[in-house]
Structures are given as C-alpha cells and as structure tokens.
Amino acid sequence: MSITTQSGEQGALRSRQAGVLLHPTSLPGAWDCGDLGSEAFNFVNFLAAAGQKVWQILPLGPTHNDLSPYQSLSAYAGNPELISIEKLVEWGWLAAEQIKKPGKQKKPPLIAKAFAAIMHAEHGEVRNEFEVFVANNSEWLEDYALYRLLKNNHQGKGWFDWPTPLRDRSESALKEVRHNNAEALAEIRFEQFLFQRQWFELKHYANERGISIFGDVPIFVAYDSADVWAHRDGFALDADGRPTVVAGVPPDYFSETGQRWGNPHYDWAQMEQDGFSWWLERMRYQLKLFDLIRIDHFRGFEAYWEVPADEETAINGRWVKAPGDQLFDRLHEEFDPLPVIAEDLGIITEEVEALRLKYGLPGMKILQFAFDSGADNPYLPHNLQRNSVVYTGTHDNNTTLGWFDELSPELQAHIGYYLADQSESMPWLLIRAALASVSRLAIVPMQDLMALDASQRMNTPGTTEGNWGWRFQWSELKEGTAERLNELVIRYGR
Template identity: 40%
Template structure:
C-alpha cells in the first residue's frame, strides 16, 4: 500500500438504518463517501458477534459474523424475505441514536424466523449453493449448535448447561440435532446471508480502491463455541474451571494489573496439530479483509498467565509463546506475504519488537500518548522516523481527541503549543494534521475526531461496563459529508 489515509468506524456506528449499521446500503454509502473524497482505508473492530455488553472483543464465536449486520432490505431485494416487509419494519420504526442491544437481538430473531418460513420457496440452485457453502465452513455446525443451546438454556454459560451438553458429547449432540433442524437452519441461514452480503461489500471496496482493515482479538471468550468445542486447546480443566487466565501485569496505570479472565492457550496442544485452529482462524479473517490488526500482539512472544481463581492480575507470571512458529506458518499459508498489523501498544520488550520486525509487520503509534515531556517518547511525531507505522490520533479504547485535550494538564498543553496552530481553541483537526504530516505510510483517525466530538461520543472506556460500544452516527448530521470532504482534502495536501 502506498502512503494513505483511513477512518476508524465500526459498522454498528454506520447511519441510515434502524437499530445499527448493516452490510447493506449503510455500508455501501459509507464506502462511496470514502471513495468520493480519496480516503483509501476503512478500519473497523472485529466483525464477530458481541458479548452481552456489546463488546466484539469477547465474542461467542471467533469465526461467525455479528447477526446485527444482516440487512433486511437486501434480503427482500434478493427474494429471501417476502416483499411485504411492513409487519417486520413496524416493529423497529425509528432510527436509534445509539445501538440498542436488546432491540438488535430481537431483530435477529424476527429475521431468522422469516428466513426459515421463506426457505422452502427458494429454488433448487439457491439451496444447493447454501448447502455447498455450509459444508465448507468447518466452524459452522459447532457455532449454530452452541448458539441454539445457549438460547434453550436461558443464555447461561455452557458450563452451567446440563452435563451431556456441557461436555460436548458428539453422540448426544447428534441425537439433539435431529429434533432442532429448523432452529439450526435459521442460524446457518443468518451466517450464509451475512457472508453473501459482506462479499458484496468487499467487492465494492475493491472496485473503489479502498482497503478493508480488520481486527482480531488475541484471546477468545471462555463462553464461546471455540472453547466449548475445543476445550483441550485452552486452559480448561475437566471440571470446566479455568486454571490459567489472561491479563496484563501491574503497571503505572494499575497497581493490580488487568484481569481479562479469558482462558489462555495450551500451546503444546496447538503445536501438536501444527497450530491448525489458529491458522484457520486467521485465514477466515483474511478472507474478509485486506489486512488485519492482531490485538495484544505482545502475547505472541510471551503472555501473562494468572492463576484461575485469582481476582486480580498481581500473581501472574510470564510464559513463552510460539509466535515465531505461528507467524511463519501463517506467512506460508498466505503465499509468502503477511498482511498483519501488530497492536504493539503499552510496555513492549525488545523481544516483542524483534518478532514484529523479523516479519516486517507495521506497528501502531498513538499521538495522544506522545506528550509526556520525554524527548525520546516513541509516539512523538518527530520520532516516527520510518514508514512502517500506522499513526492514530487515538483508538476505540481512548478518549476522543477533544475529550483528551480537556483532560490533560496545562504542562502537556504547553508542550503541544509548538506543533498546533491555536492551543486556546483546540480542535481534533489540530491533532489530525499532525498525524497526516508524519512519515508513517498510513494515518487513521476515528470518525469521532473528524466530527470534533467530546467524550460523550467515545466508543469504549476500558474498565467500565455501561454505555460502551453503542455510539453511532446520526443519519441527519450534515457535518458527516463536510468532515469527509475536509479529511480528503487534508490527505491530498499531505500526499496521502
């Protein structure tokens, strides 16, 4: 990729659809808006189903799409739903200012039921295409069974299900599947249509010359189809208890560290089958995007393992990871190139940097982290000396740039005065201009910064459980077009 500019916006935040953005006209309009203004990269968060709090980083599936993204209007257009959609539409009238998770899940139930009801009307060619697709998706059967069992068990985690299902007994499941073919068909149809719609979006992006920049979490949720059906690959006892869990050690920001609670990987089991699960996971994601951010990259070199019953991360310890072997195999799988980006933020060791550099992966630089008075700060614009970086104003986990400015002390503001035009009237665009002017090959700004929004519009605040993952653009906001136009012009000025 040549010198370029991008925008970070998750599909849930797209405007012009009820409840949340979809893989239909909202995504097409967004891509066309980027192309019209010469913006070459669309970055988003994992496209996986979210957890009950809306987070796509703790998904019940590493391979499935989020059903919220299914576009009902495209389903009608393509003949998969009845043309009279009034009854469906009336249940979800109005455009939500924020994503309503409960409403989004209700929409999925209605779509699933309607797709099942209309399935018998489809012609043989369509049904054969669907069956062929299903057979190629090694993950689909476990995903659909897991999601249906979850519904039938009142959304309890799998280790609280009846024992014959909790232990993933294939004989019991084969018997159970006979009685729930219709329900499983609904889950499969949802994923097939999502796959169809996303392929259409990717085809349009390619036609418009826009790169799709995805994201994959390092760990997976314990309450997921992945762990339930592959327990031996994770730090799970036969009693279903986690004996080692993930997190990061205590640091300047937290005296007790961060306890994430996901089971860590049993790398010896992965090595025994040549890291097949990991390779299939990355392959699945790279089928969907042009390049992929690997979250918590440092855990590919070594990871912080915390005893399973601990309530903080303080008593954890470092264990080695086989990152070199995994990256080497993925590189072979990709035909010699490695379209991955290392999320290398935080306290990174020289060994982690070497692993990143040995595979020529781009790393990340966050401008909000730059101004601590240290002239050797690696995030300072003048210290970004080569191209193989992606520079951001901030990420989905940070304050918006305007929110950040309001929070920092006067000493930091004084440091920044020499690189922005007017510190008394700060705008996010001041930081955007700084990022655009760096040597990094790619600069990305969250959409909130293009609209100069404060922290009322931030997407996620780590360590909190309410109000996250629900922000979205207002379809009636005329500033969106103006912001894209301004951003595109700025990119041209800096030859991006």
C-alpha cells in the same frame, strides 16, 4: 518463504494511505445498531469522496450481553445484529409489509421468515447457494450452530454449565440434539449465510472503489464461545472445562489494577504439536473477510500475562513465554505476504519488538500518547517509522477533543507549540499531524472527524458498562468534512 526485512520496504504497507476507524454497529439506522445495509454503502461513498483508502473496523463476531466485540461467541461467525433487514426486502426474501416497525421489531423472527421463503421452489437457486455455503464452512459452522442452539436452550448459560454430556460433547447426546432440532440448526446456519453474503457484497463494493477493509482479530477467544467448547484440547482447562489461569494485562496507562479479561489461555504445547492448525484455519478464514488484519495484543505471542482464575484483578499475575517465532514461521509458510498489523501497545519489551521486526509487521503509534514525556517519546511524530500505522486515538482511547480538553493548560500549550500551527484547533491539529507523518498508514476515528467530545467515546478499558454502543448521525457531520479530509490526503501524498 520470504519474510519482510526490518526496513519495512515490503509487507503489509506498501504505499502511503489514509483511513477511518468506524465499527459497522456505529452506523446510523432505525435498528438497535448499525448494520450492513444502505448506510454501510453510504459510508463507503463518504470514504471515497474523502480520498480514503482504508476502512478499519472492530471484530465482527456475535457478542455477549456486554456488546464487546473482543469477547465474541465465535472466532468465525458474524454478528446477526449486523444483518440488514432492508437487504432481505431488496433481494425479495421478505415482503416490505412484514416490516411493520423498523427498529421496534427484533431481527431473528424476520430472518426466520426469510429462511422459510427461500425453502420454496421459486428460490431454488438461493437454496443451492445456501447449501454450498454450509458445505464450505462446515468446519466451524456445525459447532457454532450447535453451541448457539444449546446456549439458547439453557437460558444463555455458558457451555461449562450445561449438563455433563453436552458440556463434554458426548457424541450420542449431540446426535440426539441434531436429530431433534434440525430446522432450528438450519436457521442458525442460514443466519450466518446471510451475514457472509451481505458482508462480501459490501466488501466488493468498497474494494471496487479502491478501499481496503482493515479487520481486527483478538489474540484470545472468549471462554464462553463455540471455539473453546469445540476445541478444549487447545486451551489450558481442567477436566471439568474450568480454567485455572486466565488472560489479562498488568497495571498500565488504562488501569491501576490491570485488566482481568478472563479469557482462557492457549495450550501452546498442544497447538505447536499439531503445527498450529487451529491458528492457520482461523487466519485463513479472516483473510477471506479482510484485506488487512490487526492482531490485538500482539505482545501475547512473545509472553502473556497469566492471572490465577480466582483473582478478582490482574495485579497478581506473571509473564509466561509463548511460541511466537514458531507460530509466525508457520503463518508465513501458509500466507506470504502476511497482511498483518501488530497491536503493540502497553508494556513492550525488547523481545516483543524483536519478534515484530523479525517478521516485518507494522506496529501502532498513538498520537494521544506522544506528549506526556520528553523528546524521545516513541509516539511523537518526529520519532515515527514508515512501517507503522499512526492513529490520533483508537476505540480504547478518549476522543481527541475529549483527551485534549482534560489536559492541563501547560500541556495544551506545549502540544500547540510542538505542532506549530495556530490556524487549526483540536482535533484537526492532531489529524493533520497523523496525515503528515511518515507512517505509511494513518487512521482517524470517525469521532475525531466529527470533533466529538469525551461523551462519544467507544470504549473505556477496564469498565464493563456503557461501552460499544456509540452511533453517529450524518446530520452531525460538518458540511465539507470529506472535502477537507481529501485536501489533506492530497497534500500529504496519501
């Protein structure tokens, strides 16, 4: 096993590159959210024209009603809303006339029609491909299909509120469900087959054009998820499947009361006992989907914030040590090099920093955090390190223009003086600073390339309403943006 040294000369970031942060749901299109159809390929073309080498996205899993990709129904499954209906027509699995009102229709009935179509003799090759997919993904797919079916059959209730035999996975009860719902379960598997087929077609297209896909893996999984239901022994739950403590973070920059996420904590002792097999399988699958992975809330591998389940906020929690060294030793044994970026924002102790540096994992630097203190602020461009990813802002931040507009005139003047370039205005002044920095990878949210204001941000941490729905239109992108970005990439050697 070779672990990257603290110098960062090896590892996930081996050359200077630039990229754009945009979740596929934010792509244009006629449906309720962006998907993996033609607009995704158009976006890859835009990235290539702009000299970008990385497309960063958020987690791809199916979401609950709040649409948060960080509280997915599965750590493996893809969001069915990302399936492109137009691709199904292109492949000949749907007739164009079956799509009467794009965006007005719901996707599941159309996906069901495609499923029925490939069951016919003329689609034998596709049917074989589907069967191979089912066999190769059975370890997670069968539990996910059962979970989705049962959730639908119980009016969307979480698994912990199902009848006891189903909640506790009685083998006889599940056998009866499989027997009585064979076709419905097959349709759910087919849905995932479509997602994976479309995803890898898009990824191949991007990779062919020199663009890596930068994925996102939340450290925790949602309580109401197929993963917790199927692997209860790996989580800190009581005999009835209820958590006594939940995940979150203490008060910080984003929230005065902290953030009570509500995810169950891992039973780390149990996971360590079996060699962290759950984590190894999870990472093995994610490394098929992505070229580079950001692990959200990396500090939770050193110590995590444990909140009593009956608390309404995250204030009254405590830090509990986690076996990060042991886990990352195992990950490096299996995957070397390990193409992982550590999301190391928030309350970062010397111990967390030591864990990240031991394994040579690049950290994240946010330029919007750089200017509210003195010259030793670690986010200031002159304090950045090569083995890092620099952002103007992330999906959890305001847009750069929105952020700047809310600052005092004095702080705005200070930033302008520091960046020493009066020929440009925000957000391009900060974009240039990111691209010029020593950080090996510079990422800019699409909103910043479009100079959008605060009303166009993706997420406001600590809130549950009005998030994750942002979308753009190509008509909103100023002409010449790709050329302008490409010029900066060339100038700063990215």
